[in-house]
Every structure is written in structure tokens, then in C-alpha cells.
Amino acid sequence: MSTEQAVRETAGNVLVAEALTKRFGPSVLALDGLTMTVGPGVTGLVGANGAGKSTLIKILLGLLPPTSGRASVLGLDTATQAARIRSLTGYMPEHDCLPPDVTATEFVTHMGRMSGIPPTAAKERAAECLRHVGLYEERYRQIGTYSTGMKQRVKLAQALAGAPRLLLLDEPTNGLDPAGRTAMLDLISRIGAEFGISVVVSSHLLGEIEQICDHLIAIDGGRLLRAATISSFTRASQVLAVEVDEGADALAAELSGRGLAPVLAGRELLLLIGGDETFDAVRDAVAALGLPLTRMEQRRHRVEELFRADGTLTGAIDEH
Amino acid sequence: MSTDSGAAGTGVIHDIGYQGYDGPRLGRRAIALALTWHSLRSAFGIGRGAKAKIVPVLTFVIMCAPAVVNAVAMALGRSHVRVVPYDTYVGPLRVLVMLVFIAAQAPELVSRDLRSRVLPLYFARPIRRRDYPLAKYAAFGLACLAMIDIPVLLLYAGTIMQVHGGAAVWTQTRELIPGLLTGLMWAAVLAAVGLALASVSGRRAFSTGSVAIFLFMTWTLTTVLTKIAQTTGPGGTGAHLSSSAGVTTAAHLFGLISPFTVADGVRQWLGGTSPGIVAAPGRFGPAYGVMLVVFLGVSLAALVRRYASASVA
Numbered sequence: 001m002s003t004e005q006a007v008r009e010t011a012g013n014v015l016v017a018e019a020l021t022k023r024f025g026p027s028v029l030a031l032d033g034l035t036m037t038v039g040p041g042v043t044g045l046v047g048a049n050g051a052g053k054s055t056l057i058k059i060l061l062g063l064l065p066p067t068s069g070r071a072s073v074l075g076l077d078t079a080t081q082a083a084r085i086r087s088l089t090g091y092m093p094e095h096d097c098l099p100p101d102v103t104a105t106e107f108v109t110h111m112g113r114m115s116g117i118p119p120t121a122a123k124e125r126a127a128e129c130l131r132h133v134g135l136y137e138e139r140y141r142q143i144g145t146y147s148t149g150m151k152q153r154v155k156l157a158q159a160l161a162g163a164p165r166l167l168l169l170d171e172p173t174n175g176l177d178p179a180g181r182t183a184m185l186d187l188i189s190r191i192g193a194e195f196g197i198s199v200v201v202s203s204h205l206l207g208e209i210e211q212i213c214d215h216l217i218a219i220d221g222g223r224l225l226r227a228a229t230i231s232s233f234t235r236a237s238q239v240l241a242v243e244v245d246e247g248a249d250a251l252a253a254e255l256s257g258r259g260l261a262p263v264l265a266g267r268e269l270l271l272l273i274g275g276d277e278t279f280d281a282v283r284d285a286v287a288a289l290g291l292p293l294t295r296m297e298q299r300r301h302r303v304e305e306l307f308r309a310d311g312t313l314t315g316a317i318d319e320h
Numbered sequence: 321m322s323t324d325s326g327a328a329g330t331g332v333i334h335d336i337g338y339q340g341y342d343g344p345r346l347g348r349r350a351i352a353l354a355l356t357w358h359s360l361r362s363a364f365g366i367g368r369g370a371k372a373k374i375v376p377v378l379t380f381v382i383m384c385a386p387a388v389v390n391a392v393a394m395a396l397g398r399s400h401v402r403v404v405p406y407d408t409y410v411g412p413l414r415v416l417v418m419l420v421f422i423a424a425q426a427p428e429l430v431s432r433d434l435r436s437r438v439l440p441l442y443f444a445r446p447i448r449r450r451d452y453p454l455a456k457y458a459a460f461g462l463a464c465l466a467m468i469d470i471p472v473l474l475l476y477a478g479t480i481m482q483v484h485g486g487a488a489v490w491t492q493t494r495e496l497i498p499g500l501l502t503g504l505m506w507a508a509v510l511a512a513v514g515l516a517l518a519s520v521s522g523r524r525a526f527s528t529g530s531v532a533i534f535l536f537m538t539w540t541l542t543t544v545l546t547k548i549a550q551t552t553g554p555g556g557t558g559a560h561l562s563s564s565a566g567v568t569t570a571a572h573l574f575g576l577i578s579p580f581t582v583a584d585g586v587r588q589w590l591g592g593t594s595p596g597i598v599a600a601p602g603r604f605g606p607a608y609g610v611m612l613v614v615f616l617g618v619s620l621a622a623l624v625r626r627y628a629s630a631s632v633a
């Protein structure tokens with residue numbers, strides 16, 4: 001197949017995999033005929049550990065050859081144009097990959113050079129990328145002195161240093177505390193929205209992926225489980241969770257009296273949101289009863305709910 | 321991007337947003353060259369902390385000492401005769417210094433990247449698998465060449481300042497060239513052996529250990545075995561133990577064990593006249609040539625294979 005044909009076929013798609021299979025030895029089947037397409041924007045690649053996420057990323061970069069099937073990245077074939085793909089793609093591995101005895105500035109500059117950026121531009125880009133990930137004066141310190149969160153930022157900065165059109169991020173929130181996770185996810189979201197770079201971000205934690213992704217690809221056992229847009233299910237259910245320290249039953253009765261249908265789930269009351277008047281009703285009910293209100297939270301449908309206990313997806317989500 | 325806000329020029333610092341890049345993207349060859357240059361710098365601890373510079377600077381200074389001593393001796397002495405040969409320099413010193421330099425600095429180039437698991441970042445970039453070890457070899461070969469040949473050039477510079485007349489300078493220059501070529505041969509084979517051994521492990525101690533042990537053991541074996549063969553040879557104390565022809569052959573062949581003596585044997589085989597550092601190849605010159613190619617070939621093949629395997633990424 002000619003390149004032009006391939007580009008036309010995959011036009012608008014950042015990633016295309018067709019019947020991609022990868023075997024390690026006779027017994028391990030990491031990818032099993034995976035077929036999928038990924039458009040621009042931020043795409044979550046979710047699946048349990050061992051689902052084949054890292055293997056897929058390595059094949060897309062040409063680091064591993066597939067046993068059979070084909071894939072393309074940015075319209076370029078992984079089998080024949082791997083070098084071009086790698087010059088346009090930034091990769092952040094899951095594991096530690098930073099030398100401890102150099103400064104972040106030196107390291108990111110060097111990695112920019114290794115992506116083919118000329119010396120002066122590589123220096124400028126390193127400073128800029130480190131600033132964007134939130135490393136300022138610290139960047140002149142040796143990486144060995146950094147916290148886990150700072151190291152993750154350097155890993156992201158080195159992926160940005162080569163001025164990629166696509167970022168492949170393998171478990172970027174691994175090892176981060178909750179605040180670090182939020183910061184990292186915000187950063188990834190900004191990269192997708194403001195930097196104009198498509199992002200494929202893998203995670204085994206479905207809950208955090210939903211916060212930042214436009215699309216979702218779920219794989220399990222090396223096969224595509226489901227592809228969906230996040231918006232297709234965030235629209236599906238808007239739930240208000242209300243938590244009070246005491247008097248939940250009384251509040252439920254009061255809210256029922258105001259024409260709502262609260263469901264008591266543990267210590268929380270769940271309500272379908274009908275509009276601003278739902279919030280007003282809860283406020284008035286709590287005030288009327290004089291209850292100590294602990295929490296009031298608008299919930300989107302959780303991505304966890306995509307998965308049933310047996311690992312398959314529920315049918316509640318629109319196929320995309 | 322967001323630079324066109326109304327507050328421009330009022331001294332407020334703006335987040336100017338992400339700058340894309342439209343400039344040139346260099347190809348695989350340029351990237352491999354950049355990696356070579358980066359590695360060459362790190363072989364001397366440049367771009368690293370002060371601690372990383374101790375061994376390379378110290379070994380280099382020690383290596384230069386004979387050239388300085390020679391220059392002083394020639395300036396003070398009456399005869400103005402050069403006391404250090406260009407091709408063998410000071411043999412045992414050169415062996416010792418290179419042993420320390422390679423054992424300390426070859427891991428700096430390869431073992432470090434294995435340990436910090438940075439290799440997947442290289443292989444996720446445009447260069448191919450084999451570009452990495454070859455760039456490292458080119459860099460370390462150049463580093464070893466600098467360690468060996470810069471002192472030789474200093475020796476030359478110190479010498480021609482003391483000799484008079486164009487003919488004398490020309491004579492020195494003619495003798496210098498085989499000296500520099502010997503250095504090139506040493507650098508080529510030692511860099512390959514050193515990197516191949518250093519890349520076995522990401523743990524620096526193992527990496528340095530395997531280089532040091534291999535180079536030191538083979539050197540010691542060669543020295544000891546050659547000594548034994550020579551003392552038991554014709555005119556030696558133990559001549560009665562075996563036939564004199566056999567002993568002489570052994571003395572010639574024990575030099576094949578160590579990369580240092582192999583390189584020196586090839587030098588003598590190709591017409592080098594200065595006395596060898598341990599062994600004289602005698603009629604086995606071609607065997608030394610073959611062994612040099614074997615050391616070089618096996619080491620480079622092992623090095624390239626090391627990085628071809630999926631396990632490093």
C-alpha cells in the first residue's frame with residue numbers, strides 16, 4: 001500500500017490499528033487482533049495491568065514488531081516509517097527513566113537533541129517545556145534530588161522537548177499522591193486543549209481518566225473492549241450526591257415532599273439533577289431541617305461503571 | 321496565542337502559551353553525531369559534576385607526565401636527544417593508565433544509561449537500535465585516542481622545540497606518525513573491549529569490575545606466563561624442562577592473551593622497532609594481527625547485540 005493511500009485511509013485519525021497481534025513466546029498473547037482508531041484530542045487507553053497497553057504503545061513507536069497486523073500513527077505506517085513516527089511522537093514511559101546525576105535542563109535539552117531539534121532550539125525548548133510542566137528554579141538541580149512528582153514532570157517535559165504532534169503517555173500518574181495526580185491530569189488536559197497536541201494516555205485507574213479524556217478506548221486481554229466518547233456518557237447521567245452528618249432519613253423524606261426522588265446509598269443521598277431548582281430544593285430542605293451538610297457534589301457517570309465485575313462493559317454507554 | 325491581551329506593556333508577566341516548533345528536524349545521522357559528541361564529553365566528565373572529572377583529569381595528567389619529563393630533560397641535558405619513544409611511549413604506564421581510564425569511564429558511557437533505564441527514551445526517538453552502541457563506540461574510541469595521542473603530540477611538541485634545523489624536525493615528524501597510528505590501534509581495540517564489558521551490567525560496580533578484572537587478569541597472565549617462558553627458555557635456568565623451541569614459541573604466543581600486548585605485537589609485526597612492552601611476536605606476527613581483529617570484531621558484535629535485544633527497552 002502506498003503512503004498516500006495510507007494517509008487518506010487514516011485521515012483525521014491519530015492512531016489506527018488493524019488486527020494487531022503480538023505474541024511473546026508460544027504462550028503469552030499480549031495483543032489479540034486489536035482493531036481500533038483514535039482521533040485527535042485526549043484519548044484514554046484503559047485496561048487492567050497486563051491488558052496490553054504498554055505493548056500497544058511500544059508497537060506504535062516501532063520499538064516492538066507486531067507478530068501480525070498493521071498499525072499507523074499520524075498516517076504513517078509503523079512497519080516502514082517508524083523513524084518519522086518517532087520524530088513526531090513524544091513518549092513518556094511508565095517506569096523510571098531519568099539519570100540522577102544531571103540537571104533537568106541538561107537532560108531535557110539532550111533529549112530534544114535526540115529528537116532531532118538543533119542545539120539552540122533544543123535549549124530554548126527545554127526551558128519552555130520545563131516551565132510548562134511547572135519546574136522553574138528547580139530545573140538547575142540534579143534530578144536525583146527531585147520528588148516523585150517532579151520526576152514525573154521531567155518525564156513529561158522530555159516527551160514534549162521534541163515538539164511532538166502526538167504524545168504517548170504510559171501511566172503518567174503512577175506513584176503520585178492525590179494532589180500530584182490532579183496536577184498531572186490538569187497538565188495533560190492543558191496539553192491536549194491548549195498546546196494542540198493529541199494525547200494518548202494509558203491508565204489502569206478508570207476514575208482519573210474520565211476527568212480529562214475526550215475519548216476512551218478500553219482494552220482487555222489484548223482486545224478492544226469498547227471505544228466511546230466521554231461526553232456520550234457524561235450526558236447520560238447527572239447525579240447530585242448529598243451527604244449530611246446526621247438526619248439523612250429525615251432529609252430524604254423532606255426532599256420527597258419537595259417532589260424529588262432521593263435514593264439513600266450508604267451515607268449519601270443521590271438525586272437526579274433536573275436543573276438549578278434541584279440545588280435550591282436541597283439547600284432549602286437542609287436549611288429547614290437545620291442539618292449539618294457535609295458535602296454536595298455533582299457527579300458524572302463514573303467510568304468504573306463501564307466495567308462490570310467480569311470485565312465487560314455495560315450496555316448503558318452509546319457506542320461511538 | 322494569548323499574548324495579545326490588553327495588559328501588554330504594563331509590566332505584567334504573561335504566560336505566553338505553548339510555542340510550537342516549525343524549525344528544522346535533523347535526521348538520524350545528525351542525531352547519532354549529537355549523541356557521539358554528548359558521550360565524548362561525558363567520557364571526560366564534562367557536563368557532569370566535579371566528581372565525574374576526577375578520574376579522567378587525573379589519568380590524563382599522569383599520562384602526560386613522561387612528555388613533560390622528556391621536554392625538561394631535553395632542555396637541561398646537553399645532547400638534546402629524545403628519551404621517550406613515540407610508539408610505545410612509556411609502555412607499563414600507558415597500560416596502567418588506560419586500564420584505570422577504561423574501567424572508570426566506559427561504564428560512564430553505557431552502564432549509566434542501563435541503570436537509569438533511559439534507553440527506551442533513545443529508542444523512542446528517530447535513531448535506530450544499532451546507532452546507539454556505534455555512537456558510544458565512536459565517542460569512547462575518540463576519548464581513548466585523546467588519552468593516548470595527545471600526550472604523544474605533547475612529546476612531539478616538546479621535542480621539536482629542542483631540536484634544530486628542518487631536517488631534524490622532519491625526522492621527528494616521520495617517527496611521530498607511526499606513534500600516532502599505534503595510538504589509534506590501541507584506542508580502537510581498547511574502546512571496543514571496554515564498552516562491551518562495561519555494558520554487561522547497569523550496576524556500576526559490576527560494570528567497572530568486569531572491565532578491570534578482564535584487562536588486569538589478561539595483562540597479568542601475559543606478563544607472568546611470558547616471564548616464565550623466557551626464564552625457562554634457552555639460557556634460562558630451567559632449559560632442561562622442555563625443548564627450547566617449544567619454550568620460545570610459548571613466549572611469543574602468550575602475548576595473544578591481553579589486548580594491550582596484542583596491539584603491541586601488531587605494532588612490532590608491522591615494523592615497529594622500539595622494544596615491546598612484554599612480548600615480541602617473533603614469527604607469529606600474523607597471529608597477532610588476527611587476534612586484534614578478533615578482539616575488535618567480537619567486542620563490537622557483542623556490544624551491538626546487547627542493544628538489539630528487546631530487554632534493554
